[in-house]
Amino acid sequence: MTKILATRPVLPSLDVKVSLKFWEEAFGCKTWLYEDGKFGGVQRDGFEFYYFFTDRKEVCEWTSCRIDVEDVDGFHAMAKAAGCVHPNGDIDTKPWGYREFAVLDPFGVLATFGADLERN
Template identity: 40%
Template sequence: MDPTSAALTRAIPVLASLDIEATLRFYAERMKFVAVARYPDYGIVARGDVQIHFWLTDDAEIPKATSCRIDVVGVNELYQEMSASGVVHPNGPLIEQPWGLREFAVLDDDGNMIKFGELSST
């Protein structure tokens, strides 16, 4: 294949975890992801076509400086679901951004921030 014709097909965030088992449990119980792989120092969760990978660290500062964004369809419904489970970041309520995205932020137990967003219909 000609290198100029290569196509990028998807990105998968790889976030830091202070305890792989606890992280997988948090995503399963609080955010309705499914744990699809677990190793002593690595874990993977999935929800629909989205995966998030986790690597083990003992440095609690790393997840505090880590984030990713996931595009969704039905951000209002997802926001209600995440609000009910108590994972929405205190400073991350659902808002309309000036660049045409409705988004909110979730903070996991390790300190990773995940923004969920949907293009505005306006």
């Protein structure tokens, strides 16, 4: 049987070093930087994604990703402490049984953290 093993989004950033630092400080992620600061990666607990440099702010603001987690309330507490919870994306349980909240990185990329309550 063929099987997808992982996905690794590639997200835009106006300053890759700043974006990586955000994930290190807010969520304790491991990060690395390549290509004279124009490309880097973020990793924690089996999830991984990358940033590439762009000079177009609107590209950042039009980009989003979802991150499924085990302890969504624990991640929400980390995001609150870091001051990065989206003003319209505080934690909430949706009618379809998904508990989630949203954060914005320094350049407007939206990341939604969530947990399927029926699976957890």
